[in-house]
Amino acid sequence: MEIKQKTTVLKDLMFMTKIDNILNWARSNSLWPLAFGTSCCAIEMLMSSVSSHHDISRFGSEVIRTSPRQADLLIVAGTIVKKMAPRMQLLFEQMAEPKYVIVTGSCAISGGPFTYHSYTTLRGIEKIIPVDVYVPGCPPRPEALFWGILTLQKMIKQNSLIKWSKKNKKPIFSALPVDININDINKEMRQLLEND
Amino acid sequence: MNKLELIKKINKLFSEALIIEKNPIIKIKISKTKFISFMNILKTNKDLSFDMLYDHTAIDWIYKNEFELIYNLYSTTYGYHIIVSVNISRSDPRIITVSNIWSISEWQERETYDLFGILYEDHKDLRRLFLNDDWNGYPLRKDYKDNFMLER
Numbered sequence: 001m002e003i004k005q006k007t008t009v010l011k012d013l014m015f016m017t018k019i020d021n022i023l024n025w026a027r028s029n030s031l032w033p034l035a036f037g038t039s040c041c042a043i044e045m046l047m048s049s050v051s052s053h054h055d056i057s058r059f060g061s062e063v064i065r066t067s068p069r070q071a072d073l074l075i076v077a078g079t080i081v082k083k084m085a086p087r088m089q090l091l092f093e094q095m096a097e098p099k100y101v102i103v104t105g106s107c108a109i110s111g112g113p114f115t116y117h118s119y120t121t122l123r124g125i126e127k128i129i130p131v132d133v134y135v136p137g138c139p140p141r142p143e144a145l146f147w148g149i150l151t152l153q154k155m156i157k158q159n160s161l162i163k164w165s166k167k168n169k170k171p172i173f174s175a176l177p178v179d180i181n182i183n184d185i186n187k188e189m190r191q192l193l194e195n196d
Numbered sequence: 197m198n199k200l201e202l203i204k205k206i207n208k209l210f211s212e213a214l215i216i217e218k219n220p221i222i223k224i225k226i227s228k229t230k231f232i233s234f235m236n237i238l239k240t241n242k243d244l245s246f247d248m249l250y251d252h253t254a255i256d257w258i259y260k261n262e263f264e265l266i267y268n269l270y271s272t273t274y275g276y277h278i279i280v281s282v283n284i285s286r287s288d289p290r291i292i293t294v295s296n297i298w299s300i301s302e303w304q305e306r307e308t309y310d311l312f313g314i315l316y317e318d319h320k321d322l323r324r325l326f327l328n329d330d331w332n333g334y335p336l337r338k339d340y341k342d343n344f345m346l347e348r
Contacts, residue, residue: 082328082344083326083327083328115346116345116346116348117345117346117347117348118346119342119344120327
């Protein structure tokens with residue numbers, strides 16, 4: 001009797017992990033970002049990566065939403081000041097689970113040029129909301145954002161996000177390597193898809 | 197009317213106005229007592245008609261114990277630019293509002309009150325504009341200090 005129960009439990013567990021894999025595969029290939037830009041990063045990086053030259057839709061995240069209820073990836077692009085922080089926190093809370101956060105630009109990561117002698121700029125978003133991936137740069141190139149999205153996709157597939165696992169306790173710092181261009185990112189993403 | 201003629205015209209209309217800079221933009225210094233009548237003339241005179249106040253801000257000269265108030269004016273009919281500057285005491289930063297002449301200055305004065313703590317007399321609604329209502333102090337003053345700030 002006991003053995004039977006145990007096996008059913010194991011089967012259930014197996015089933016759940018399989019479902020999780022499928023769900024993670026689906027989630028990682030259709031990230032819907034929330035358009036949340038507060039300063040120059042939004043213009044230089046986020047808007048140009050959406051536009052036709054760089055075209056974020058090649059990477060499965062073209063549906064930029066203006067409502068947090070429909071989005072599952074928060075890209076914090078720009079300086080966050082004291083007055084903006086509660087609003088951003090509210091937007092993050094309104095997003096449906098599962099939700100991921102990419103923080104771009106030195107202002108949002110650490111305060112950047114406003115670290116010293118500033119009366120409003122927050123020195124790091126990590127204090128308010130859980131961050132998954134940092135994309136450094138001032139502002140980062142659109143390719144760097146794609147590299148950050150690729151990192152996030154890998155993290156989702158390996159189930160190694162901060163909220164879910166105890167493996168990573170700090171956000172991943174995904175700087176764009178020097179000798180990589182947009183075609184390499186595209187190839188790597190295609191490989192990732194073919195592997196699945 | 198070129199720049200020299202404009203300077204002559206202003207001098208003729210208002211002899212107390214002191215022209216301290218000519219290039220690139222004419223900068224006029226005026227005392228606090230004569231300030232509001234001078235601004236009225238700049239707006240209403242038909243040869244000048246400075247009908248647009250496109251910026252208003254302050255400078256904190258902490259070693260002189262003074263605030264310098266800057267008014268950038270533009271005439272849409274003639275295309276003149278001038279800067280009017282008034283010096284007021286830092287310990288008692290009070291000046292009469294110009295929102296009766298240019299109504300946009302209601303907002304610009306609220307901003308300057310918010311960041312420099314300059315009190316505008318006869319202003320309709322002098323509240324903070326950018327910072328929270330419970331903020332202590334005026335952050336663009338040179339002697340402003342805060343627990344949140346990092347000193348280097």
